[in-house]
Amino acid sequence: MGRKLLLEHLNKANINTMEGYLQNGGYRSVEKALKKMTPDEVTEEVKKSGLRGRGGAGFATGMKWSFLDRNSGKPRYLLCNADESEPGTFKDRLLMEKIPHLLIEGMIVSSYALGCRTSYIYIRGEYMFILRILEKAIAEAYAKGYLGENILGSGYSLDLHVHPGAGAYICGEETALIESLEGKRGNPRIKPPFPAIAGLWGCPTIVNNVESIAAVVPIINDGGDEYAKIGIGKSTGTKLISASGNINKPGVYEIEMGISVEEFIYSEEYCGGIKNNLELKACVPGGSSVPILPKHLLLKMSDGNPRLMTYESLSEGGFATGSMLGSGGFIVYDEKACIVRNTWNFARFYHHESCGQCSPCREGTGWMERVLHNIEYGHGKMEDIDLLWDIQRKIEGNTICPLGDAAAWPVAAAIRHFRHEFEYHVKYPNRVFDEDHVYQPEMKMQKV
Amino acid sequence: MTEVQKIEFSPEAMLEVSRIVSHYPQDKMKSALLPVLHIAQNEFGGWLSAETMDYVARLLHIHPIEVYEVATFYSMYNTKPVGKILIEVCQTGPCCLNGAEKIVSYIEKKLNIKVGETTKDNMFTLKTVECLGACGYAPMFQIGETFYEHLTEEKVDMILENLKQEKLKAINN
Numbered sequence: 001m002g003r004k005l006l007l008e009h010l011n012k013a014n015i016n017t018m019e020g021y022l023q024n025g026g027y028r029s030v031e032k033a034l035k036k037m038t039p040d041e042v043t044e045e046v047k048k049s050g051l052r053g054r055g056g057a058g059f060a061t062g063m064k065w066s067f068l069d070r071n072s073g074k075p076r077y078l079l080c081n082a083d084e085s086e087p088g089t090f091k092d093r094l095l096m097e098k099i100p101h102l103l104i105e106g107m108i109v110s111s112y113a114l115g116c117r118t119s120y121i122y123i124r125g126e127y128m129f130i131l132r133i134l135e136k137a138i139a140e141a142y143a144k145g146y147l148g149e150n151i152l153g154s155g156y157s158l159d160l161h162v163h164p165g166a167g168a169y170i171c172g173e174e175t176a177l178i179e180s181l182e183g184k185r186g187n188p189r190i191k192p193p194f195p196a197i198a199g200l201w202g203c204p205t206i207v208n209n210v211e212s213i214a215a216v217v218p219i220i221n222d223g224g225d226e227y228a229k230i231g232i233g234k235s236t237g238t239k240l241i242s243a244s245g246n247i248n249k250p251g252v253y254e255i256e257m258g259i260s261v262e263e264f265i266y267s268e269e270y271c272g273g274i275k276n277n278l279e280l281k282a283c284v285p286g287g288s289s290v291p292i293l294p295k296h297l298l299l300k301m302s303d304g305n306p307r308l309m310t311y312e313s314l315s316e317g318g319f320a321t322g323s324m325l326g327s328g329g330f331i332v333y334d335e336k337a338c339i340v341r342n343t344w345n346f347a348r349f350y351h352h353e354s355c356g357q358c359s360p361c362r363e364g365t366g367w368m369e370r371v372l373h374n375i376e377y378g379h380g381k382m383e384d385i386d387l388l389w390d391i392q393r394k395i396e397g398n399t400i401c402p403l404g405d406a407a408a409w410p411v412a413a414a415i416r417h418f419r420h421e422f423e424y425h426v427k428y429p430n431r432v433f434d435e436d437h438v439y440q441p442e443m444k445m446q447k448v
Numbered sequence: 449m450t451e452v453q454k455i456e457f458s459p460e461a462m463l464e465v466s467r468i469v470s471h472y473p474q475d476k477m478k479s480a481l482l483p484v485l486h487i488a489q490n491e492f493g494g495w496l497s498a499e500t501m502d503y504v505a506r507l508l509h510i511h512p513i514e515v516y517e518v519a520t521f522y523s524m525y526n527t528k529p530v531g532k533i534l535i536e537v538c539q540t541g542p543c544c545l546n547g548a549e550k551i552v553s554y555i556e557k558k559l560n561i562k563v564g565e566t567t568k569d570n571m572f573t574l575k576t577v578e579c580l581g582a583c584g585y586a587p588m589f590q591i592g593e594t595f596y597e598h599l600t601e602e603k604v605d606m607i608l609e610n611l612k613q614e615k616l617k618a619i620n621n
Contacts, residue, residue: 087540087579120471125486125524126580129593161471166482167523169578183478183514185521201476242583244542250584288541288579329583331542345541349578355521 001269002256003230005218005238006211010098016133018140021101029220030146033109034154037220042113046216048224050236055081055172055209056287056327058311067196068114069204077205078116079181080107080213082123082130083165083172086287087349088329091240092210094252096123096130100137104160106213108146109220111158114206118159122177125166134162169353173401174207175199176355187355188401211240231257235310239325241270245283245332248272260306261285261314262299265332278334282418285314286326288346289406291413292339297321319413339421343414344372350407361404364395368411375422378429385422389415455503461491465507477508481518484508485525494534495526523577531566531573532615533608536590539576542583551587552576554601558608571612 004010014020021027033042047062068076080103084092096103103121111119123131138160141147149157163181165171171180175189178200199205215237219227228236235257241264244250249272255264264270265280274280284292301307301316308314314325333342351365368391374380392408399405415422424431457465465484472479484504485496492500501515519525526534537552552574556562559572566573582588585597596607 084581085579088542088583089579090581090583093581124581125482125522126577126590128486129595132593163471163479164483164486165522166486166518166525167577168521180482181479182476183481183508183510183518185517201473244583244586245545250586252584284541331545331583333545337545342541342544345539345544349540352523352578 002254002259003238004254005227005230006095006102006214006240007099007252007254015099016097016101016137018101018137018144021099025221026101027105027144027146029217030105030108031152033112033220034152034156039113039115042109042216042220045219045224046113049215049219049227050224050231050234051212051215051219051227052234052236052311053209054211054215054239054328056086056289058325061208061212064196064208065110065114065206067194068206069197070115072197072204074203075118076114076116077200077203078107078111078114078119079174079177079200079205079207080119080121080210081172081174081177081207082121082127082210083169083177084127084210085124085169085172085353086289086327086329087346088244088284088287088331089242089327090244091242091252091328093127093130095210095214095240096127096134100130100134101141102214102217103134103210104137104141104146106216107160108141108151108158110208110213110216111160112156117157118161120181121160121162122171122181123162123164124171125164128164131162131164138162168355169349170355170401170403173403176401177207178205185355187357188403190400232308232310233312235312235325239309239328241309241328241330243271243330243332245330246275246278246334246337247332248275255309257308257310259309260299261309262306264309264330271330271332274332274334276334278336280332281335281337282333282339284323284329284331284333284410286324287329288331288349289402289409290324290326291319291322291409292333292342292417293323293413294417297417298323319409319416323413338376339414339418340372340376340425343411344369344376346410347372347407350403354403354407355401358399358401358404360395360398361407364391364404365407367391368407372411375425378425380422380426380429382423382426384426385415385419455492455497455499457487457491457507461487469508478510478514480508481510481515482522485515485519489525494530494532495528529566531570533571533591533611534573534575535608536575536577536580538578538580538582538586538588538590540579542579543586543588546586548587551589551599551601551604555604555608558604571615572608 009024051061052058168186170176171186176186180186195205241253266273280295283298311325316322347369351369354365356362392411395404396408468483469480505512505515587599588597
């Protein structure tokens with residue numbers, strides 16, 4: 001049974017209220033940090049923990065905090081990125097919906113470390129019902145003296161507000177999030193300057209994912225070294241995995257970094273195997289933006305060792321044979337799933353979500369969607385497959401923000417590992433209109 | 449017959465607007481735009497007309513174009529009228545692996561409209577939207593602030609009938 005640092009008390013009565021949260025050891029890290037530690041000591045613990053950004057990029061959180069310009073004379077801001085919109089990802093939702101005080105506690109300690117007087121939680125507009133929950137919890141925190149002036153007599157004051165988005169995946173990108181908080185269209189900014197130097201209203205700003213900030217609580221409670229004892233290599237601590245697709249037990253699971261992918265898929269403790277006794281065909285392990293992997297590359301690395309649920313192991317082999325942990329949006333495909341249809345579906349998503357600033361992304365995502373639609377609906381040509389490869393190659397690396405790359409990678413991976421499915425669609429356009437879109441036996445993946 | 453509705457927030461809405469504006473520095477009122485547009489959309493029929501957007505601009509001391517460009521960027525703002533009940537079905541990959549497309553077809557057949565359209569009695573509008581963060585509970589749709597998950601055709605029937613009855617009661621009162 002893996003340790004649970006975030007979800008340990010998930011099913012306790014009233015854990016979503018101040019009373020229930022306090023009964024289960026809540027707000028201890030605020031007492032400890034504000035009364036017994038300096039802001040720099042808090043940052044030091046986060047550095048020692050090895051915590052990496054849990055939104056998807058996996059950048060060392062302690063290092064990001066150290067970039068914050070503390071000498072500008074301008075106010076500093078901590079923004080919690082609760083814009084969770086990466087397809088396949090729903091872990092931040094669970095945290096905020098069920099244990100709102102965990103995020104608030106983490107925000108207080110983190111804001112203290114960064115020297116912020118006002119911090120914001122930017123939450124996607126579709127989670128409006130969770131905004132209500134957070135605001136209620138924040139009011140409880142103010143009433144208890146954990147927010148506001150002179151918290152617990154420490155001399156540190158903090159105001160915390162929740163700010164809704166209104167439907168834009170791109171606002172999960174930190175500079176687009178800042179633009180949106182300023183009341184504008186979510187167009188990402190060129191970096192540098194980085195938000196740590198010039199962010200919200202030109203002030204030094206740190207943007208962190210919900211789960212990253214929640215993780216600060218156990219890190220301060222138990223110490224960074226203790227957190228780093230869990231996991232392997234540069235993948236320390238626990239990670240929330242959002243499991244969905246053709247599995248028996250979809251849901252959010254907190255895992256210790258380092259369990260095997262095979263265990264995660266098949267164990268009753270986690271996904272419980274593939275539904276309806278079908279075979280595993282493929283998996284997108286970290287949200288729609290990361291490469292899809294066929295079963296034989298998913299479960300084992302190139303050295304034959306089992307692939308593990310860590311940043312390093314899932315990336316082993318680069319994009320040739322590997323993928324990424326990303327957001328931990330773990331989407332599982334059974335043998336009847338159509339990879340072409342899924343690729344078209346994701347292409348449609350990225351085209352819809354492109355902010356439109358960069359020509360390669362704005363035009364390229366639309367072009368890929370149209371070509372994939374043609375192939376999926378029986379109007380494809382063999383040249384379309386190489387055309388798709390060419391388009392994605394010309395988007396990658398040529399955009400202001402990573403959405404372009406995120407749109408390119410799924411197309412590249414699908415063609416790299418499942419070209420035969422695309423060719424099948426082109427060769428047999430009539431068969432793609434089967435009601436269940438089930439492949440003929442000759443198209444099934446070779447079993448390893 | 450056209451209804452001319454004076455665009456002005458109710459006292460309750462105005463209080464909420466003041467509360468929101470107080471979250472930001474005094475010279476950064478524009479930051480309140482996204483939350484205030486949500487309030488405006490809820491107050492004035494579920495969509496944002498040009499008049500509504502001009503009103504919000506005046507309230508926040510910004511130019512109308514600054515409101516138009518935001519309202520047209522974010523997918524939750526409706527710049528055209530919608531029915532009393534807006535059904536937003538998630539259509540992204542993981543939901544499709546669990547029957548989302550079948551649910552969309554079912555609703556289209558049941559209400560006799562296509563995605564993007566509104567029923568003749570102006571009761572229901574059907575839209576498809578991108579990943580709502582409910583992939584483990586698919587298929588699902590959002591109506592107002594509520595997520596309806598683990599949908600089946602029977603559940604869809606029940607949910608839509610209940611919501612329709614609620615709306616009719618509210619209209620008749």
